[in-house]
Amino acid sequence: MVKALLIVLDGAGDRALKELRRKTPLEVARKPNIDSLASKGVTGLMYAIAPGIRPGSDTAHLAIFGYDPYKTYSGRGAFEALGAGLELKEGDVAFRTNMATIDDDWRVLDRRAGRYIEGAEGLERALNEIEIASHPEVKVIYKHTVEHRGVLILRGPSLSNKVSDVDPHKVGAKVLKAKPLDNTPEAKITAEVLNEFTRKSHEVLAEHPINKERVKKGLPPANVVLARGAGKLPHIISFKEKYHMKAAAIAGIALIKGIARAVGMDVLEVKGATGGLNTDVKAKFSKALEALRGDYDFVFLHIKGTDAASHDGDVRAKIGMIERVDEVLGWFLSEVDLPDLIIAITSDHATPITVKDHTGDAVPLLIAWDEIVSDDVNSFDERACMKGGLGVLTGKDLMNVIANFMGKLEKFGE
């Protein structure tokens, strides 16, 4: 049976950097194992969404999984909630949140309340007791995730994700009032609920013993919840229905886990998978091998470190992360005992070191498999893959190309 492993090196794409003599990190990195797959397989370029369009990690992954983000993207909050292990019901509106420190004038002193919040579970319990007086039919669910971060779910019969953030996204600014972003009553209600929750989060947290203790110790109190990125579950058909395969996802960060769950993949937890540069790459590849040896047809393996290094503008760390993945891939290839495995490698978008943010540049793509008609390209990088046999694809085509090789697609017509 043909199985497939799709490895996405988040933000690995880059530009011709002056510090690398106008080469890219993928051109400079030593990556004999990835390049051996490029030699064996077929390559090309890919725009996750469309030429030039700058994707978020969320819209890029939706597109790569075959879902049109213009039709299905409904805000980041829902993916974060799913990624944090919460169950979302239809109609729920979910937000990413920070616990932050504000002064009496509602001005932000620290967006992360010092980042490490000892006893955050106690604060979580207090927040879950908040009742919304203006709309008593709405239920509040708050879950602390890591550090200052958490997820807020509003559950009620008529809520909308078309509301603006209360998080002003900068220190010194006042906390914002959430505003409806369209003219529906649902958006108006949701904004009212969010504003009441925000006010009450401050009342509850400011008086909480954990915060009184923090202040005594000279630590910034986690005295408000700042929500952003309202999202609802997208209405989509599942990955299984679309491609007729049992799929698993391995990722370190909540957002990507959430997208994988939203499309119906099983998210496999890996100890030591952090989404940072300190992630345990080998543990992730081990888990992928185990899943492929088991009953999964398809494994999506996400590496965030390449993007994290790029956002920091750290070209050495970016190259280092690519080289670490290559090394572990070498181990994986020496271990793998599946006769008919397709390995695809790409990036969801470029995050050039010079930009420190996502851009809409084309990224390289390779697909290696014994039966594939290979091209002449023998390096996985932005320049070499220009000559690739796949030409230039967009993200929405990738899964069809892979599923076709796997023999999973139904025939259209006779």
Added chain:
Amino acid sequence: MVKALLIVLDGAGDRALKELRRKTPLEVARKPNIDSLASKGVTGLMYAIAPGIRPGSDTAHLAIFGYDPYKTYSGRGAFEALGAGLELKEGDVAFRTNMATIDDDWRVLDRRAGRYIEGAEGLERALNEIEIASHPEVKVIYKHTVEHRGVLILRGPSLSNKVSDVDPHKVGAKVLKAKPLDNTPEAKITAEVLNEFTRKSHEVLAEHPINKERVKKGLPPANVVLARGAGKLPHIISFKEKYHMKAAAIAGIALIKGIARAVGMDVLEVKGATGGLNTDVKAKFSKALEALRGDYDFVFLHIKGTDAASHDGDVRAKIGMIERVDEVLGWFLSEVDLPDLIIAITSDHATPITVKDHTGDAVPLLIAWDEIVSDDVNSFDERACMKGGLGVLTGKDLMNVIANFMGKLEKFGE
């Protein structure tokens, strides 16, 4: 700050010509400066609209500016009017016009009334006094532009651009009655107004002293206005809103100026820019340099001469025009002192010498910038750019690709 210059060589694309031993004019022309940009940058092929589709200069430029011509194109007349410096209001219907010579039987003797019309301003004044008895709410605005050409605007509360031309487009044919092209009352009214205007233009012009004088001198009288290409302002979001940049256009001909104005670019006037083979190319590049040194982020520079030569079937003139642009580009490159300038060069469509009209062939495209990942192509022509790293794009993608490199696009998602 990254700025960009987009040079469009109108109709420069061509085919494998027998007279050039099956090479194209772009392959044969000596153009070391353009080719040096091809070496430095990345290249590809482009179809302004879609593979094989034959664009007009208007629809091609709309597409290249990122507007879907199938959704936004609403007739050429509006662009001509804007390009002639007229202000258009929402609801106005504008036409391109010729002053022509007809006989008493309304048969066209000369579509251009001898082309040069001394004292055309006097005729213009007379035409502006025409009143539409059948629809007195409609106002007539006529502006003479150059030679026999002019623009007619009908301004009224309920007019449509869905009317046919009165211009029969050939000598010996009778002037046509304008007909509504759909079943709306607006189209019917507009056809009635245009027919009354056409009848009255003949009455007014035939009796005008300037024409009596022309007849005495043996010149063909400019005794009717023949309208064609009814157009309305398209409903579009502005270039500034779309790409977040301050943009200027430099062009010799009214149509292209009008499209640039319609999308919200500032049209910079250049003395000596004629849109013909006698245009002052250096004056245009000087103006572009001035604009880029100033506060413009983006300059679109249009060269019409390549298309003009192609419509004449004059391969030598076409090659000569390409070489003149290349020479001036060399001067521009030696002068330019902007550290981070993107230069893109393409053609809006092919105008093969053998066809003498626009075709839907792919045209070459290059984008040069320090940070761009370059390909191996070192000539800007139809054949070399087949191997380009950009692959095959359509016009609608071009501005996103450029704006992405400029850092002007918002991220979609997070």
